[in-house]
Amino acid sequence: MSSLSIETLRSEISSGKIDTVIVAITDMQGRLVGKRIHGQYFLDDVLQHGTEGCNYLLAVDMDMNTVGGYEMSSWDRGYSDFVMEPDMSTLRRVPWQEGAAMVLADVKWLDGKDVVASPRQILRKQIKALADAGMKPMVGTELEFVLFNNTYEDAWNKHYVGLTPSNQYNVDYSLLGGARVEPLLRSIRLNMAGAGMVVESVKGECNFGQHEIAFRYSDALSNCDNHVIYKNGAKEIAAAAGYALTFMAKPNEKEGNSSHIHCSFRGLNDELVMADESDKENNLSDIGRYFIAGQIAHLRELALMFAPNINSYKRYVPGSFAPTAIRWGRDNRTCALRLVGHGAGLRLENRVPGGDVNPYLAVAGIIAAGLDGIKNKMTLEPIFEGNAYVSDSARVPSTMLEAQKLWSESAWVKETFGAGVQDHYTNYAEVEMAAYGKAVTNWELFRNFERS
Numbered sequence: 155m156s157s158l159s160i161e162t163l164r165s166e167i168s169s170g171k172i173d174t175v176i177v178a179i180t181d182m183q184g185r186l187v188g189k190r191i192h193g194q195y196f197l198d199d200v201l202q203h204g205t206e207g208c209n210y211l212l213a214v215d216m217d218m219n220t221v222g223g224y225e226m227s228s229w230d231r232g233y234s235d236f237v238m239e240p241d242m243s244t245l246r247r248v249p250w251q252e253g254a255a256m257v258l259a260d261v262k263w264l265d266g267k268d269v270v271a272s273p274r275q276i277l278r279k280q281i282k283a284l285a286d287a288g289m290k291p292m293v294g295t296e297l298e299f300v301l302f303n304n305t306y307e308d309a310w311n312k313h314y315v316g317l318t319p320s321n322q323y324n325v326d327y328s329l330l331g332g333a334r335v336e337p338l339l340r341s342i343r344l345n346m347a348g349a350g351m352v353v354e355s356v357k358g359e360c361n362f363g364q365h366e367i368a369f370r371y372s373d374a375l376s377n378c379d380n381h382v383i384y385k386n387g388a389k390e391i392a393a394a395a396g397y398a399l400t401f402m403a404k405p406n407e408k409e410g411n412s413s414h415i416h417c418s419f420r421g422l423n424d425e426l427v428m429a430d431e432s433d434k435e436n437n438l439s440d441i442g443r444y445f446i447a448g449q450i451a452h453l454r455e456l457a458l459m460f461a462p463n464i465n466s467y468k469r470y471v472p473g474s475f476a477p478t479a480i481r482w483g484r485d486n487r488t489c490a491l492r493l494v495g496h497g498a499g500l501r502l503e504n505r506v507p508g509g510d511v512n513p514y515l516a517v518a519g520i521i522a523a524g525l526d527g528i529k530n531k532m533t534l535e536p537i538f539e540g541n542a543y544v545s546d547s548a549r550v551p552s553t554m555l556e557a558q559k560l561w562s563e564s565a566w567v568k569e570t571f572g573a574g575v576q577d578h579y580t581n582y583a584e585v586e587m588a589a590y591g592k593a594v595t596n597w598e599l600f601r602n603f604e605r606s
Contacts, residue, residue, distance in 0.1 A: 157246040157350025158255055160201075166255075167193035176248065176256040177205055179238050180273050182582055183462070184512035186386045187211050188238060188259070201242075204259065206235040212261070212271055212578075215585050216463075223581035225574065226271060236269055237262045244379050249348035250341075250391050256349075258379055271578040273514035274378075276571065280521040281374055287528070289419045289427060291521050292501070294371030295381050298411040298509055299388065299399045301335060301363045306389075306398045315596075319363030320397070331358045332365065338395050342388050343367060349387065351380050360409040360475070371416060371501075374521065378513040381413075403461070403469040403508030410469035410476055411509030416494075417520050418501040419445060419528075429500040436484055436537065437496045443534040446482050446502055448527020449491055449520065450535065453480050453506065455564040456519040457550060457557035458583055460506040464590045467553050469508050472543040477505045478550055479542035482535075488542040490550060506550055515579075522570050558583035 166172040175196040178188035188207065191200055210220055213227035220229070227233060238259035248254040261272040268275045284291055301320040302309065309317055325331025332339065343353045352370035359366055367388075369380060385401060392399045404410040419441065421427050428442035438446075453460075461467055469476045477490035482502075484493050492503040507516050526532075538545065551557040561567055562580040 157348075160242060160245065163193075163245065163255060164197060167197060171253070172247075172255050173253040174251075174255070175200070176251075176254060177238055177240055177259050178256060179207070179211065179259050179261055180382050180512070180514060181211055181214075182271075182273065182512065182579070183216055184273070184382060184385070184510070184514075186382055190254075193255075200240065204237040204239040204262070207238055208233055209236045209269070212269065215589060221585045223584060224578060226269070226578070235264065237264060244376075246350045246383075247348055248387070250345045250387060250394070256383065258383075270572060270574050273512050273518075274375075276575060277375060277378060277514040277518040277521075279571075280518040280525075284419065284521055284525055285422065287525060288422060289525075290422055291374040291517070291524075292371055292418050292420055293374040293377040293517055294369070294416040294501075295377060295513055296366060296368055296412070296414045296416070297381065297385065297401060298359050298364055298366045298413070299401050300361055300405050300411060301338070301365060301392065301397055301399045303396075304398050305396055306393055309398050317398075319361075321358070321363045323362065324360050325358030325362075325364070326360045328358045332356065335365070335397075338392060338397060339365060339367065341395065342391050345387060345391060346384055349383060351384065361406070361411075362408065364409065364411070374417075374517050378517055381513040401509035403463065403466045403510045409474055410471075412469075412476065412505065413507045413509050413511045413513070413516075415504045415507055415511075415513070415516055415520060416501045417504065417517065417524070419524060426498060426500070429497050431497070436493060437500055438493075440531075441528055442500070444527040444530075444532055445524040446491060446493070446527070447532035447534040448523040448525070448530075449502065449504065450480060450482065451527065451532055452519070452523035452566065453490065454548065454551060454557075455560040455567055456523060457506070458554075458561040458579060459515040459519040460504070460511060461508065461551070461554070461557060462512055462515070462582075463510050464554050464586055466508050466510055467551065467557070470550050470552060476508075477542075479538075479545050479547035480550060481538035481542045481545065481547045483538045483542065486538065486542065488540075489538055490542075493537075518571075526566070526570070554583055554587055558587070 178186040209227045213224035240257045244258040261269040303318040354368040430439035481489045482491040483489040
């Protein structure tokens with residue numbers, strides 16, 4: 155839901171309270187990119203016509219290098235523009251930036267057609283497919299980060315070695331540990347509330363300096379919108395206070411940063427289609443069982459949507475609270491899929507994504523898998539009890555190469571998301587793996603500098 159109406163925006167631009175409107179899209183890597191637009195110009199022009207940006211924004215690597223292999227954007231195609239079309243339902247204040255409002259945009263070609271490889275458009279397509287089947291997705295994401303008593307510039311200059319975590323011991327649920335950095339955590343919470351999000355709580359986590367701020371669930375699109383705004387805003391607020399925080403999946407050898415995604419389907423009028431009180435054990439309806447079966451059936455070929463970086467796969471360590479076994483269990487954190495709640499609170503938690511996830515892509519995958527399970531009335535395997543880490547279950551892909559191969563060779567992925575999307579994100583993985591293959595790491599230096 156928007157936290158700022160167009161009428162209020164007009165009034166506050168007129169009074170000078172707001173002077174800047176940020177128009178943002180989410181790129182493949184899950185980052186906000188776009189423009190800061192003078193407030194009056196936004197009202198006079200951009201509100202009706204959108205604003206243009208180079209289409210390479212959806213065809214570059216993490217370093218913003220132009221790379222080959224993308225059909226939609228290349229030197230041969232002239233790196234033309236696309237249109238960032240504001241979705242005014244996302245308009246909100248940006249309390250941590252003076253005089254600023256923000257609106258997220260959908261990405262269109264100049265002829266008005268969707269840019270199908272855009273993460274937000276990929277999610278919109280799956281939401282529509284689910285709506286056509288008479289249902290809607292409700293989603294909550296849980297993002298963890300590690301906080302350091304260093305600036306981002308200091309961390310860069312130190313080559314990310316010898317940084318000081320804001321807590322130097324395990325602060326999981328520790329009120330004392332959280333109090334050490336409460337001024338910053340409070341600032342992030344209050345600023346996100348001011349941007350229209352419903353903040354639930356904050357808690358310490360296992361890694362040194364690791365914390366999680368939780369927000370209330372909502373419809374899938376608005377939740378993913380909030381996710382990317384929070385992620386970007388938390389970094390900005392931390393930087394302004396002299397801290398650096400990271401959401402990367404595995405920043406060191408200790409516990410990684412997760413982004414568990416909770417999802418349930420409801421009827422279009424909020425009917426509880428997945429819950430059934432007559433099932434005394436798990437509270438699942440047939441639709442609920444089909445939904446989980448779909449997740450199990452497609453999790454491996456969707457891994458690239460859940461784990462988008464080389465580093466993502468280093469998080470999957472047995473006994474680390476990151477999943478390795480593709481099983482489902484009732485409130486069992488050793489399984490990739492954890493069923494929690496009852497009635498209106500019944501949902502499935504996908505524990506595979508890390509903090510580096512692009513939420514639009516991950517949630518699109520979860521919706522598509524659930525809908526396929528429902529349409530084909532897939533049989534749900536028995537619930538898993540015990541320690542799934544030591545089971546003989548199918549495994550979450552352990553490398554990006556494995557995930558890319560499963561994604562690129564999947565007939566279901568091609569049918570569900572389209573050949574263009576399949577090829578686009580296959581190339582994304584290829585670019586990342588090629589860049590990593592050329593890099594000389596500290597591990598190699600320590601192992602080989604003297605002794606090889």
